[in-house]
Amino acid sequence: MSAFEKLVKHAKKIDNFQHLGAICGWDMAAMMPSGGSQARAEAMAELNVHIHHLNTKPELTDLFAEAEAENLSEQQKWELRELKRSWQNANVLPADLVEAASLANAKCEHAWRSQRPDNDWQGFEKNFREVVKLSREEAQIRAEATGQTPYDAMLGLYEPGTSSASLDTLFDDVKTWLPKLVDDVLEKQKSESLVIPQGNFSTTSQKALGLDVMKLLQFNFDNGRLDQSVHPFCGGVPTDVRITTRYDESDFAQSLMGIVHETGHARYEQGLPKSLAGTPAGTARSMGIHESQSLFFEMQVGRSAPFIARLADLAGKHFAEHDAAIFDKDNFQKLYTRVKKDYIRVDADELTYPAHVILRYEIERDLINGVIEHTDIPELWDQKMQAYLGLTTKGNYKNGCMQDIHWTDGAFGYFPSYTLGAMYAAQYMAVMKQTVDVESVIASGDLSPIFQWLEQNIWSKGSLLSTDDLITQATGETLNAAFFKEHLTNRYLG
């Protein structure tokens, strides 16, 4: 067995243990009763220790050196590159830093759960200080290992190949036109009237409707399931993708579009190259590309006129006892494209969402690079919210800088993925429309040509290309904010 083959075999062994963690993690969120949590947490911690042990086996260093000297095909060279990237990401941190960060993050997150409702920035700041300190240490070590700035080294964990230089260009572009676009759209929507869903929408009917929509989106039920959890997610493994949603019986709309979103994530996982299963080259390219699939489903397909018409029709059938005016397709379109300047990112609409992300990106970039301190965050948050959305968060920490879980866990560098995903999705659609009659395809109810495009250009590539090459091969150029601007302008002012 060659060194390369040994590395592939070792990766598959790690993947087998991650498989168990993925299923037990899904189970924790979707199935486990409360009394099971402590023993489960211990079992998961034991598993993570073991996976870390496998990732850091000393003999891997020599195996990588040997494999790099072997006579490999071009694809194998790329697979090796991904194997090594994954290994280095897991190896570069000293064990005591990993443990200290893990404790500090857990402490910060746990306290945050009650500090946020209490609007207690003073209390939060004490724990968060340690999270920032250790995250900066992590970023510094990763920066030295990769020759990047500290923030870019963190960004690389989620968006390998992306830099803050390119994010600055993209997001600065967005900032030149987004605030005015939002104002114009609000002005336009001011006079529109809308029938808001009211009454009781049973979980049973919502689930049946969700399953119908998943079928329309060709979710493969032989390789996945839909269940419920407090926080919707897409988990499991590529041959068995577990998506979840949360049902609010007073409003079906959010859960329904949430299912469309998670189905996008799921189809990416289901479509990853089977020949590379269990190896880093066979996994999703990045968090941003993952989000580009969910947002392609949710925003590009899901909010298109013909899809909205189908969705309204299906919902009307499942909720036949409710006011038919809700399920009028124009009303449905309005329901799903209402714009509002508001405080909370997770509740934001398609148009204002990028403002929430850019604000966070600018703050976390400067925080990790040591340009600002964590105590500067509340004021910066307020300034940027005023600039981008015209809202003040002075003294309003719980709906301001304390609203997200990400930073409490030291996940600096993650936020850009959301808006990168939205931008990639707009670019795919613009290019797809050159060869696929998207509107008619959606209207026909057989969306196969759309999925074939995604399968061919994105899903089947796994991590065999850099993100830039993936996008260039799919769309003819690297990420270009103009597609996103045009999409938003057409949809909201067209």
Place this chain on the structure above:
Amino acid sequence: MSAFEKLVKHAKKIDNFQHLGAICGWDMAAMMPSGGSQARAEAMAELNVHIHHLNTKPELTDLFAEAEAENLSEQQKWELRELKRSWQNANVLPADLVEAASLANAKCEHAWRSQRPDNDWQGFEKNFREVVKLSREEAQIRAEATGQTPYDAMLGLYEPGTSSASLDTLFDDVKTWLPKLVDDVLEKQKSESLVIPQGNFSTTSQKALGLDVMKLLQFNFDNGRLDQSVHPFCGGVPTDVRITTRYDESDFAQSLMGIVHETGHARYEQGLPKSLAGTPAGTARSMGIHESQSLFFEMQVGRSAPFIARLADLAGKHFAEHDAAIFDKDNFQKLYTRVKKDYIRVDADELTYPAHVILRYEIERDLINGVIEHTDIPELWDQKMQAYLGLTTKGNYKNGCMQDIHWTDGAFGYFPSYTLGAMYAAQYMAVMKQTVDVESVIASGDLSPIFQWLEQNIWSKGSLLSTDDLITQATGETLNAAFFKEHLTNRYLG
């Protein structure tokens, strides 16, 4: 850390991995879509290799020697004994035998799935030959390690402390009175009439009824769940017990009593001593004791007159649209105590079940001890079925010696547990009635005194006593078939 403490810590590590296997195993049966099976099988195999690796760490030999020389309390000595028993069971077989047996069993079981419906003994015999050969090798090695006969060494995997000498005594006793008792009961039941449930009993209503019955049996829903699977079982871990059932919409009766049975298993797991969680001394005493709990629930409580009355009442409420005559309590009693001489063990009633078990026990004992060959089985099966139940299985392999999965997997020594469990359960009830007014307690709907007795005498003991001591402390004597005979006679001829 003392050697004893190191061994406890190591056992808890193994238990953490077993936890992941238990949840993923439950998931395979209750949740996993078909396309997930291959990757899951690989992940589970990887986990089992790792658990085997942990069980066979060379340093454990010295640790056990060290721990045995340490100054331990009486309870710690017993814990150590159980740790060592579990370690020896996992260690005594050479790796190549384990692998060969695993392959032979998988091959035999897989082929059996189609050979059984085809009644293909000739085909089955070719694979089964290898299973028997390797099981005999295993039994021989275990016999040498424990100083027992080969069959007793296999029996010890499921019923530590029990020997075929004592089983012979117990079962020979049963054989003196069971055939006549069955005939007398059949004669008595001949003239009885019965309203058989007919129509459609929806899965939703059956599940709601099942959950009501679980509440009556004080299943702790903070530490467990009820789901569906093709083959009902009790899995998961003590803090998160997963029981399953199968719903037949044309007949609720079997599933309903199946839930009572699995709830008995579950409450034993939920009631195991928390201070010993994750160590062998904190687990169930034996398969027979486990079955004594499920059968105590199913046969002693579940088929008692006041419980049957409650069950009939609850079922009548959940199936209000059906013929009320079904849910008359006398009809319900008859429904659940019908006796029939038949071929299939898993469908057998309480009274004929021991005949099926004794037949298998006598054959597997002689097979593993080399007294008979596997080719003798069909004829022996036919002879014993004729002697015990008056039925011939000549040429009828699929409803004869090919009906069970156990032997295809080399699980020789398991069958006695079923009837041991039934006998223990009868003995508990006879003794419990000396201090608990069982009938009134069940009639009152608050069964707590019954569960307190079980909790105190069985559940909380885990594996801290030998089976004989457990039974003696609980009932004043070791297992005595007279209790079982009296129970059956009272119920079926009383």
